[in-house]
Amino acid sequence: MGGPVPHIPVLGRQAVEFLNVRDGGVYVDATFGAGGYTRAILAAADCRVIGIDRDKSAIALGADLVQTAHGRLTLIEDTFSHLDAVARAAGFDAVDGVVLDLGVSSMQLDAAERGFSFRLDGPLDMRMGGQGVSAADVVNAASERDLATIIFVLGEERHSRAVARAIVKTRSAAPIRTTRALADLVASAVRSRPTDIHPATRTFQALRIFVNDELGELVAALAAAERILKPKGRLVVVSFHSLEDRIVKSFLAGRGETRAGSRHAPERKRIAPTFRVLAKRPVTADADEVARNPRARSAKLRAAERSEAPARNDDASDLLPRLPALADVLKGR
Ligand SMILES: C[S@@+](CC[C@H](N)C(=O)[O-])C[C@H]1O[C@@H](n2cnc3c(N)ncnc32)[C@H](O)[C@@H]1O
Numbered sequence: 001m002g003g004p005v006p007h008i009p010v011l012g013r014q015a016v017e018f019l020n021v022r023d024g025g026v027y028v029d030a031t032f033g034a035g036g037y038t039r040a041i042l043a044a045a046d047c048r049v050i051g052i053d054r055d056k057s058a059i060a061l062g063a064d065l066v067q068t069a070h071g072r073l074t075l076i077e078d079t080f081s082h083l084d085a086v087a088r089a090a091g092f093d094a095v096d097g098v099v100l101d102l103g104v105s106s107m108q109l110d111a112a113e114r115g116f117s118f119r120l121d122g123p124l125d126m127r128m129g130g131q132g133v134s135a136a137d138v139v140n141a142a143s144e145r146d147l148a149t150i151i152f153v154l155g156e157e158r159h160s161r162a163v164a165r166a167i168v169k170t171r172s173a174a175p176i177r178t179t180r181a182l183a184d185l186v187a188s189a190v191r192s193r194p195t196d197i198h199p200a201t202r203t204f205q206a207l208r209i210f211v212n213d214e215l216g217e218l219v220a221a222l223a224a225a226e227r228i229l230k231p232k233g234r235l236v237v238v239s240f241h242s243l244e245d246r247i248v249k250s251f252l253a254g255r256g257e258t259r260a261g262s263r264h265a266p267e268r269k270r271i272a273p274t275f276r277v278l279a280k281r282p283v284t285a286d287a288d289e290v291a292r293n294p295r296a297r298s299a300k301l302r303a304a305e306r307s308e309a310p311a312r313n314d315d316a317s318d319l320l321p322r323l324p325a326l327a328d329v330l331k332g333r
Contacts, residue, residue, distance in 0.1 A: 009036030010296045011238050014283050015099055018236045018303035021045045025096035028087055028228070030080035030221060033058055033105040035065050041099075042069055050090050051075045052083060054129035055108065079129065081220035084228035098225040099236045102218065102244050104128065104208065106295075116208060118183035118200040124176060126208045133326060135207040139182065140175045141332035144168045146324045153321050154215075154243065155206030162189045163203050179204075205241070210323070218244060219316050222251045226274055229306035235275065236303045245282065245300045247319045252277050252304050255312070272309035279303060 009015075015037060019027060021044040029038045032051035041049050051073060053059055059077045066073050076086050080100060087095050108128065109116050115125030115135060124136035142150070144164045152160035166189035167176065176182055186200040209215060225235050239245045255275040283303075285296035 009034075009040065009101065010289070010293060010299045011101075011283065011285055011301045012036055012040050014301055015101070015236050015238060016040045016044055018278060018283075018301070019097040019099055019234050021047055022096065023047060026050070026087075026092050027097040027099070028052065028083055028095055028225075029099055030083050031099075031101045032062060032075060033101065034107055035062050037099055037101055038062075038065065038073065042072055047072070047096075049073050050087055050092070050095070052078055052080055052086055054079045055105075056130065058105065058107065061107075079217055081217045081224060083221055084224040087228050092228075094230040095228050095233060096230055097234045097236070098229060099238075100218075100221060101238045102214070103240045112179075115179050116204070118179055118186075118198060118204050121178055121180040124179055124182055126204075126211050128212050133211060133330065135182075135211050136175070136177055138207060138211060138329060139167055140171055142324075142329045143332050146329045146332070149324060150210050150329075151203050151206045153206070153323055154209045155202035155204075156242070157190075157202035157206065159190045165189070209243070210326075213326075215243060215247060215320055216317075218247055219251070219319050222248065223311075223316050226255065226306070227311040231306055231308040233306040234278075234303060235306065236301065238299055238301045240295070240298050240300075243321065245302070248302045249282075250319050251316060252302060254316075256304075271312070272307060274307055274309045274312060275304040276307060277302070277304050 021027065021041050023046040025047040027041050027047060027049050029041065029049055029051045032038060032053040038049050038051050051062060056077050059075050062075045066075055074090050078086050083098065104116055108114050112120035112122035115122045124139060126135040147167055148160045148164035151157045151163050157163060163186050166185045170176055170185045183200040186203045190199040192199040229235060237248045239248060252275055256273045256277055258270055258273060282300035285299050289296045
């Protein structure tokens with residue numbers, strides 16, 4: 001269906017299998033991207049897909065697929081933290097499956113002007129939705145301490161203090177405005193061997209996750225999926241680094257327990273699990289897929305089936321790492 005697929009969807013076949021796509025079903029592809037997952041879902045059965053992406057260019061490029069899907073595909077520009085409200089607004093009070101394929105798309109990475117890549121020179125932007133605060137805003141305003149925390153926690157960068165120090169020193173001469181300028185200063189602050197990943201990889205990852213509030217979005221999306229999935233509906237999440245995978249794993253472990261409530265509450269009530277985990281260990285890509293698509297190397301798929309129990313409305317934000325608030329970071333220095 002549709003034209004050529006410009007992006008090889010990581011773990012696409014396995015994701016669609018776990019979704020258990022059926023005729024008449026309604027599925028939310030909450031990270032539409034280049035539409036690889038959506039095409040596979042639409043091809044698997046006579047079903048409907050609601051595709052969501054916060055990137056307006058992804059939604060615009062999906063227009064052809066909407067045409068060829070003949071009423072079976074609705075595309076909405078929004079954040080996936082709102083996926084339950086988006087599904088309701090599209091006319092569905094409950095859905096049969098939700099899939100999330102996290103992170104950036106290759107379309108975003110390959111567009112120098114979006115500022116995601118340390119390999120291409122462009123403005124230091126990194127906003128998936130094009131609104132709000134950019135990576136340059138954070139890099140030029142945050143205190144050295146906040147920068148080090150963000151880069152350590154979200155980039156898991158051991159040399160975060162050295163990187164933060166180098167950023168503050170460089171920007172005292174002139175603001176840091178380009179991906180090349182940031183990549184170069186990180187490379188000079190972090191010693192690396194030629195066989196290592198590019199020294200700026202972790203710093204870029206940290207800033208991208210921070211600017212897009214990717215972990216907050218993920219936690220909210222998991223709770224939204226719990227609210228909108230039918231009994232026996234499937235949740236499938238593909239993640240690309242340990243911070244995301246840890247959140248998905250902990251969320252599903254908590255929702256699979258028979259006890260719940262605040263960890264501060266003296267008494268914990270017995271309540272029914274809302275999800276049943278479908279594979280104890282995360283599914284990973286095989287050697288063939290990794291050879292075709294190196295990005296698949298770090299991919300982990302987790303899947304669960306919704307039970308009949310009502311959604312828990314407790315706050316899942318304790319799954320998030322501790323970080324300075326964006327508003328405080330921008331007050332900076
Ligand atoms: C890895 S790509 C998805 C690729 C897609 N599965 C495919 O087969 O083409 C991730 C997409 O999710 C989108 N995205 C990331 N975070 C989002 C969020 N919080 N809300 C909505 N879309 C988001 C990105 O803009 C990007 O287009």
